[in-house]
Amino acid sequence: MKYVLLICDDETVSPSMEEIAADPAYRAYEAEVERRGGTLGGARLRPVASATTVRVRDGETLVSDGPFAETKDFVGGIDILECADLDEAIALAALHPYARHGCVEVRPVWE
Amino acid sequence: MTAPEEVRAAVAGAYRNEWGQVVATLIGLTGDWDLAEDCAQDAFAAALATWARDGVPARPGAWLTTAARNRAVDRLRRDKTRMANARQLAVLERDPVVSQVEEIPDERLRLIFTCCHPALPFSARVALTLRTLAGLSTGEIARAFLTAEPAMAQRLVRAKRKIAEAGIPYRVPPAELLPRRLSAVLAVLYLIFNEGYDEVDGCRALAVEGIRLARMLVRLMPAEPEARGLLALMLLSEARRTSRTDDGVLVTLENQDRSRWDRTLIAEGVATLDHALASRRSGPYQVQAAIAACHATAADTEATDWAQIAALYTELMRLAPSPVVNLNRAVAIAMAEGISAGLALVDELAGSGELDGYYLLPATRADLLRRDGRLAEAAVFYEKALELAPTEAERRYLAARLRKLRSR
Numbered sequence: 200m201k202y203v204l205l206i207c208d209d210e211t212v213s214p215s216m217e218e219i220a221a222d223p224a225y226r227a228y229e230a231e232v233e234r235r236g237g238t239l240g241g242a243r244l245r246p247v248a249s250a251t252t253v254r255v256r257d258g259e260t261l262v263s264d265g266p267f268a269e270t271k272d273f274v275g276g277i278d279i280l281e282c283a284d285l286d287e288a289i290a291l292a293a294l295h296p297y298a299r300h301g302c303v304e305v306r307p308v309w310e
Numbered sequence: 311m312t313a314p315e316e317v318r319a320a321v322a323g324a325y326r327n328e329w330g331q332v333v334a335t336l337i338g339l340t341g342d343w344d345l346a347e348d349c350a351q352d353a354f355a356a357a358l359a360t361w362a363r364d365g366v367p368a369r370p371g372a373w374l375t376t377a378a379r380n381r382a383v384d385r386l387r388r389d390k391t392r393m394a395n396a397r398q399l400a401v402l403e404r405d406p407v408v409s410q411v412e413e414i415p416d417e418r419l420r421l422i423f424t425c426c427h428p429a430l431p432f433s434a435r436v437a438l439t440l441r442t443l444a445g446l447s448t449g450e451i452a453r454a455f456l457t458a459e460p461a462m463a464q465r466l467v468r469a470k471r472k473i474a475e476a477g478i479p480y481r482v483p484p485a486e487l488l489p490r491r492l493s494a495v496l497a498v499l500y501l502i503f504n505e506g507y508d509e510v511d512g513c514r515a516l517a518v519e520g521i522r523l524a525r526m527l528v529r530l531m532p533a534e535p536e537a538r539g540l541l542a543l544m545l546l547s548e549a550r551r552t553s554r555t556d557d558g559v560l561v562t563l564e565n566q567d568r569s570r571w572d573r574t575l576i577a578e579g580v581a582t583l584d585h586a587l588a589s590r591r592s593g594p595y596q597v598q599a600a601i602a603a604c605h606a607t608a609a610d611t612e613a614t615d616w617a618q619i620a621a622l623y624t625e626l627m628r629l630a631p632s633p634v635v636n637l638n639r640a641v642a643i644a645m646a647e648g649i650s651a652g653l654a655l656v657d658e659l660a661g662s663g664e665l666d667g668y669y670l671l672p673a674t675r676a677d678l679l680r681r682d683g684r685l686a687e688a689a690v691f692y693e694k695a696l697e698l699a700p701t702e703a704e705r706r707y708l709a710a711r712l713r714k715l716r717s718r
Contacts, residue, residue, distance in 0.1 A: 200477040284479040285429055286487065307476050 201239065201308035202280050202288040207272040208301025210246050219243075224296035231294055232280065235287070241278035272301050279308070317362045324370040325354055329445030330526070332374050334417035337442075337480060340382055340398045343470045347442065349385070353377035418443060419482050419530045422523075426495040427478045434469035435498050441466055443526075444519045454505060454516050492531075496540050496595060499523050503544050507551065517551075520544060528582075538586035539596030545579035546602035548572070560707035562677075564611045576606045594630040597622050616646035633664040637674055649682040669698035673708065680715070689715045 219225050232238050247265065254261045275297070282288040285305070292303040332353060336346035353374045360377075367373040383402050386395045425438040437455075440446045446454075452462035472478065483491040503520025524541040531537050549572040554561060561567075583599045601622045608614040623639035636659055644652020656675050665671040676691035689712060696708040 202477075282477070284477045285427075286479055286483070288477070289429075305476075 200282060200284065200288075201310060202282055202285075203306050203308060204278040204280065204288070204292050204295065205274045205304040205306060206276040206278065206295060206297045206301070207274050207304060208297050209271050210273060210275065212300075213246060216243070222296060224299075228291070228294045228296060232278070232291060235291070236281055239279040239281055241276065243276040244274065246275070247273040274304075275301070312362055312365050314362060317358060317366065320361060320366040320370065321354060321357050324357065324374060325445060326522075328371040328374055329354075330418050330421065330443040331371055331416065332378050333442050333445075334421035335375050336378050336382060337421060338417045339379065339402055340386075341480070342398065343442070343473065345382060345385065345398075346378075349378040349381040350374075352381045356381075416530060418526065420480050422495055422527070423482050423491055424473065424478060424480050426491070426498045427473075428491070428494055429476060429478055430469050430472060432498075432501075434465050434472075435494070436501055437462060437465050438469050439498050439523070440502065440516075440519065444523060446515070446519065450515065492534060492536065495527070496536060499527065500540060500544075500595075503547075507547060517544075517548065521548065533589075535586040535589040535591050536593040536595050538582050539593055539599050542579045542583035542586060542599035543595055543602055545575050545582060546599060546606050549575035549579060549606060555703050558703055558706060559710065560701075560703040562707070563605060568610065571606065579603065580607065592625070592629070594626060597626045597629060601626075611645075614645070616642050620646045633659060633662070634668070634670075637665065637670060641674055641678070644678050644681075649678050653678050653682070667698060669695045669700065669704065671695075672698065676711070680711075685715050 214222070250265055252263045252265060254263075278295075280288065280291060282291065285307075288305045292298060292305050295303050297303060329350065332350045333346050336349055337343055340346060356377050357370070357374060361367070379402060383399065386399045386402070389395055422439065422443055425442060426435045430438070433455075437451050440451050440454075441448065448463050448466060449459050451457075452459040455462070457465075482488075499520055502516050502523065506516030506518065506520060521541070521544050524537070524544055527534075527537045528541050550566065552572075553566040553568070553570040579599070580603050583596065583603055586596050586599070601619055604615050604619050604622070620639060620642035623635060623642050626635050627639060637656070640652045640655035640659065642652075643655060653675070656671070656678065659665060660671060660675070672691040673695035676688045676695060679685075679688035679691065692708055692712045692715070696705060696712065699705045699708055
């Protein structure tokens with residue numbers, strides 16, 4: 200099954216790409232993903248301040264500033280993984296360094 | 311021909327004992343929870359007619375599993391257009407015919423771990439376990455939890471959909487996940503038992519189901535001391551159930567008629583606990599069962615080993631800390647070391663604010679003050695407890711206490 204991990208946190212700390220790449224916890228996560236067959240894709244997202252939300256209502260395109268919902272944690276990146284089942288996806292999500300200060304939402308892909 | 315009442319009794323007995331096993335096996339074969347339930351239902355209906363004609367089979371479970379499986383093959387064949395059906399059929403037809411296999415592997419463990427998976431909401435875990443393992447109808451579960459039947463049906467549908475769509479595995483978790491997942495299963499069984507136990511009048515079905523499921527778990531996981539600990543705790547609680555109220559008034563442990571306690575259940579509970587403790591892997595259910603055993607085997611309050619109970623509560627605080635456990639520990643210390651030591655701990659707990667609004671906090675304080683002869687202060691706290699008490703039986707008890715204090 201395919202799962203998308205939504206990597207969320209409250210953005211109080213925003214490490215650079217280089218800092219993340221050098222973080223041993225992140226490297227451990229990457230190594231485990233690699234060992235289990237690798238990622239199907241993923242992306243780190245710019246902070247929520249750069250977000251734009253698009254809605255179409257009655258044929259009119261409404262564009263607004265900011266994220267789609269008022270929450271404490273924001274999606275800061277996604278990872279697409281192939282896993283045997285939810286338990287494997289949970290194991291990988293738990294290994295992601297952001298799980299320790301933010302959270303990781305595991306969503307099955309509609310296939 | 312077999313007498314109709316004999317057949318009905320045999321089918322009812324098989325329903326109690328085999329429903330979970332039949333459903334679990336069918337889920338294991340087809341991966342389809344609704345199909346499994348429907349086919350199990352059909353198999354039990356077929357049993358009524360066939361057993362009346364041919365007699366009750368030697369192994370009703372094997373008969374029912376085969377019947378349910380044949381039914382599944384029929385239903386899948388009728389609609390082969392779905393790819394998924396073709397795959398399920400391939401599995402069903404490849405597997406050896408169940409009736410020719412001596413031992414059917416017990417699939418119920420896989421089922422209970424899936425029902426109690428932490429990715430499901432807790433209320434759904436309880437409902438799924440009662441429906442698929444214990445065989446309670448949606449209506450029965452709804453009534454037990456004071457929920458409307460359509461709402462309960464919806465809860466079950468959503469849970470089964472999540473299992474399928476989120477890919478919750480149908481298996482006994484591997485060793486590294488087992489301790490946490492097992493405690494999730496135990497929590498579901500304990501809640502089922504308590505829902506039935508706390509129900510003072512009527513609805514006893516859940517307590518009985520809780521004990522039955524705990525017995526099943528012990529049989530399936532004989533090396534897990536906490537499963538045995540939970541069963542022991544249930545048996546030792548059940549043994550005292552009828553003496554907990556008298557004419558709708560709560561009777562405290564101290565004043566219960568101990569001759570009404572069920573000695574057979576106490577003996578079984580103590581033996582089950584001893585078996586668990588022999589493995590020397592302690593856990594919160596074993597400790598709670600040990601506390602229950604101290605009470606169940608004491609002749610009266612005076613003869614109760616309060617020092618031992620206090621030590622067990624201290625151990626329970628280490629394993630599963632909670633303010634309620636701490637309150638019970640304070641009572642045990644009051645009984646073992648003196649009222650003032652216990653009261654000091656209760657004051658400390660009250661100061662923390664963690665138990666604000668919990669009626670047993672003022673009720674406990676009132677009881678300790680009364681024992682200490684501080685009757686005016688005791689009355690103040692009985693009044694507070696009376697305002698907070700959740701059930702009529704408890705309110706009647708507290709009101710009676712107040713009347714007694716004031717008549718002195």
